[in-house]
Amino acid sequence: xxxxxxxxxxxxxxxxxxxxxxxxxxxxxxxxxxxxxxxxxxxxxxxxxxxxxxxxxxxxxxxxxxxxxxxxxxxxxxxxxxxxxxxxxxxxxxxxxxxxxxxxxxxxxxxxxxxxxxxxxxxxxxxxxxxxxxxxxxxxxxxxxxxxxxxxxxxxxxxxxxxxxxxxxxxxxxxxxxxxxxxxxxxxxxxxxxxxxxxxxxxxxxxxxxxxxxxxxxxxxxxxxxxxxxxxxxxxxxxxxxxxxxxxxxxxxxxxxxxxxxxxxxxxxxxxxxxxxxxxxxxxxxxxxxxxxxxxxxxxxxx
Amino acid sequence: xxxxxxxxxxxxxxxxxxxxxxxxxxxxxxxxxxxxxxxxxxxxxxxxxxxxxxxxxxxxxxxxxxxxxxxxxxxxxxxxxxxxxxxxxxxxxxxxxxxxxxxxxxxxxxxxxxxxxxxxxxxxxxxxxxxxxxxxxxxxxxxxxxxxxxxxxxxxxxxxxxxxxxxxxxxxxxxxxxxxxxxxxxxxxxxxxxxxxxxxxxxxxxxxxxxxxxxxxxxxxxxxxxxxxxxxxxxxxxxxxxxxxxxxxxxxxxxxxxxxxxxxxxxxxxxxxxxxxxxxxxxxxxxxxxxxxxxxxxxxxxxxxxxxxxxxxxxxxxxxxxxxxxxxxxxxxxxxxxxxxxxxxxx
Numbered sequence: 001x002x003x004x005x006x007x008x009x010x011x012x013x014x015x016x017x018x019x020x021x022x023x024x025x026x027x028x029x030x031x032x033x034x035x036x037x038x039x040x041x042x043x044x045x046x047x048x049x050x051x052x053x054x055x056x057x058x059x060x061x062x063x064x065x066x067x068x069x070x071x072x073x074x075x076x077x078x079x080x081x082x083x084x085x086x087x088x089x090x091x092x093x094x095x096x097x098x099x100x101x102x103x104x105x106x107x108x109x110x111x112x113x114x115x116x117x118x119x120x121x122x123x124x125x126x127x128x129x130x131x132x133x134x135x136x137x138x139x140x141x142x143x144x145x146x147x148x149x150x151x152x153x154x155x156x157x158x159x160x161x162x163x164x165x166x167x168x169x170x171x172x173x174x175x176x177x178x179x180x181x182x183x184x185x186x187x188x189x190x191x192x193x194x195x196x197x198x199x200x201x202x203x204x205x206x207x208x209x210x211x212x213x214x215x216x217x218x219x220x221x222x223x224x225x226x227x228x229x230x231x232x233x234x235x236x237x238x239x240x241x242x243x244x245x246x247x248x249x250x251x252x253x254x255x256x257x258x259x260x261x262x263x264x265x266x267x268x269x270x271x272x273x274x275x276x277x278x279x280x281x282x283x284x285x286x287x288x289x290x291x292x293x294x295x296x297x298x299x300x301x302x303x
Numbered sequence: 304x305x306x307x308x309x310x311x312x313x314x315x316x317x318x319x320x321x322x323x324x325x326x327x328x329x330x331x332x333x334x335x336x337x338x339x340x341x342x343x344x345x346x347x348x349x350x351x352x353x354x355x356x357x358x359x360x361x362x363x364x365x366x367x368x369x370x371x372x373x374x375x376x377x378x379x380x381x382x383x384x385x386x387x388x389x390x391x392x393x394x395x396x397x398x399x400x401x402x403x404x405x406x407x408x409x410x411x412x413x414x415x416x417x418x419x420x421x422x423x424x425x426x427x428x429x430x431x432x433x434x435x436x437x438x439x440x441x442x443x444x445x446x447x448x449x450x451x452x453x454x455x456x457x458x459x460x461x462x463x464x465x466x467x468x469x470x471x472x473x474x475x476x477x478x479x480x481x482x483x484x485x486x487x488x489x490x491x492x493x494x495x496x497x498x499x500x501x502x503x504x505x506x507x508x509x510x511x512x513x514x515x516x517x518x519x520x521x522x523x524x525x526x527x528x529x530x531x532x533x534x535x536x537x538x539x540x541x542x543x544x545x546x547x548x549x550x551x552x553x554x555x556x557x558x559x560x561x562x563x564x565x566x567x568x569x570x571x572x573x574x575x576x577x578x579x580x581x582x583x584x585x586x587x588x589x590x591x592x593x594x595x596x597x598x599x600x601x602x603x604x605x606x607x608x609x610x611x612x613x614x615x616x617x618x619x620x621x622x623x624x625x626x627x628x629x630x631x632x633x634x635x636x637x638x639x640x641x642x643x644x645x646x647x648x649x650x
Contacts, residue, residue, distance in 0.1 A: 129467050131438070140639060148512060148574050148615055154394065155571035157578055158607060164534050165565065165582055165605040174560050 008046035012038075016045075032063060032077070034107045041103060051097055051104055053082070053111045058119060060089065060112065062096060086116050393572065398647040402540040411541070418545070419504045420552040423481055429555055430481045432458035438465060441491040446516055448486055450612045454566065454579050455553055456530055458484075472625050476502045482553055486511075496616060499626055500552065505634070506626045507549060509575075509616040516612055524581045524610035529562020530555050531579075537570040542635055543650035546575075546618060565607075573618070573648045579611030618650065 011019075018030040019038050027036055032044040034052045044050050048067035053060055060082040069076050080096060082089040089112055097105045168174065339352040370385075377384040389395070404411055415421070422428045432455055436444055440463070452458050466474075468485070475483045480501055487495035496509040517523050533554055538547035550568050558564075567578040586601045623632040635649070 129469075137639075140642075143642065144510075144617070145512070147572065148617075151572040151574045152576065152615075154392070155569055155576060157567070157569055157576055160536055160569060161534060161565065161567050161578065161580065161582075161607060162605045164536065164567075165584075166603075168532075169584065169603070169605075 004046050004048055008040055008043065011043065011046060012040075018045075032065075034104070034111055042107070049100065049104075051100065051108050053108060053115060055115055055119075059084075060115060062093060062108070064096065082112070086112075089116075393646060396646055398644060400540055400647075400649075402542065404539060404541060404544050411544070414541075415544075415548070418548070419500055420548045423552040424548065424556055426556050428481060430457060430553055431479060432482045432484060432553060433475045433478075433480045434458055434460045434484045434486065435471065436463050437485065437487040438463055439488065441488040441493075443492050443514070443516070444486060444488045446518075447493050447514060447612060450517055451484070451486075453526055453528075454531075454611050456528065456555055468626050472499060472501065484553075495619075497626070498549065498553070500549065501625070503624060505545075505549065506620075506622040506624070506631070507546065508619045508621075510619050512615045512617070514612060514614040517610060520609055520613065522608070524608040526564060526579065526581065526610045527562055529559040529564055530557065531562070531564035531566045532558040532560065534565055534567040534569070536567065538568075538650060540650060542621070543570060545634075546621070546650060566611075570650050573650050575616040575618070575650070577612070577614050577616065578609065579613070580607040580609050582607050 016028075016038070018028050018033075020027045020029050026038040028038040028043065030044050031054065032050070032052050033042055034044075034050075035042045040046065044052070044065075048070055049065065051062065051064045053062055055061075062080040062082055064078045064080070065076050066078075069078075080092065082092055090109060093105070093108055093112065097108060336355070337351060339348050339355065342348040342351060374384040423430050434448055434451055436448065448460055452460055463471075472483060482504070483499040483501060485497040485499070486493050487497060489495070493514060494511050496511050497506065498509070499506045531554060533551060535547045535550065538544055547568070547570075554566065563582050565580050565582055567576070567580070569576045569578070582605050584603050585606050587604045588601050617637075618635070619637050620633055621635040623634050625631075641647070641649070
């Protein structure tokens, strides 16, 4: 007992390596401490008769030290395995700490309670799936973002998508009602038309002149036939009107006519394959515009 | 070697270096060039460096001019012009990969017949997608999810709750979904996508980056509900092929061409870029005055209008069964040591 007092004085006032002082209190980091607080009655070094509970892999052990073994540090702590059942463990503690000071018994039982509660909670949590927090190594993130930027530049996405779409168009996957894929005859015809129209353009400079190149009786009939085909294209028309198409350049705002234009426009490129049997020779009519230096589109009018 | 500095000009120093024995007299040019960093005198050093740089520039210009002249001459004479040099790109110099799909590989076809996407891609089943989030949702998550719902036809959204992912997989299988997409957020931004094929399908974990929502795109278009066309670019290796088919299985296999919607997954250097466009074919006039023919030629060009979100995916892991991190069989896992070579890509 005297020895204990001396130890306590030295430890407390000079230096104890297990002591941890934080703003809320003074704690003891010693593994054998019952309460965890740095106290005269809780210090395992300054009490020759001491008991505590420690946990190894979910099994609780009661550790006891007595003054009789104080000279044998090797055999200082006596260990008793406690049963998993809480009440039985309490009884065991009572049995072993029978004539020990009340304070110690009380603290040991409190510690047992706390530890059993913790054990239950840890088991419950282990059953649930929890999100794992991982580190994000900064160097790798930077490297990835750098490589991504370069990959975007190398990818040239718009170009790639456009080439893919063009290839699909050439293969003929798209149905003909939308893209009027006429055949080579019509193409040649149209080429001729383009050239004649070109010459005409150079000669005349009047505004708003409507020219008929070939007879337009056929034109009306053809137009109507085409209109039937276009019965199911509301989306396309709305799309054409919706965005910034070059509808400014055109005189009429008639949606159907715009659709027709489209058809004709696309027809020109069909120089290869696609023997679609629509052999209607179309009439091309040109409308001169005030401010248009170049012809922006071919247009046909119903008159 | 102090007498180096006493000589007045650069020529003297060149001779000095020869005399010093640093250059062997084998006539190779490289030996006669001094490293400017070896000269301690700043004035002298800068002069030597400027001179060397000028010489290099002059040489380069000479080479270019000679090349151009040779090409022109060859064209005039009607011969073939000398072959143009192809610049080396990372794609050109990519490390040869033995898993690249060849067009005549029977094993590949057999694998394709036997893989999990086959029923969907053969039009036996229509895909039905369930989209959900991770447990804690955040600012940009819901907006992204609503855009995903509009891009992928036949997709449904359900709030996450606190269910286990495995339970959600069971639930979705019971309700006849073909895929499950989990959008994972980190720091208030969606940053990972987990796509699980059902019922036995593979699980792909992607890292999401560079997300741009529809409202942030200038001149965006509004997508319709027609079934989109798919464009899958550059999925060359076996793994890439598998991932490509995985994406394909999310969308219905019969696109509606009238709708003119195209969804693109473009793989470049292991980054998969997702784009969603509406396209239209237009005629564009271009004056061609070559071959003596003055005419206006009309070419057909497709024009794209971007709609829908734009993001980048990078594959992190691909697992063979449904989601099971502990017991599952991983087909491919990304490890940082795979990044060591700049010319090696896996997709």
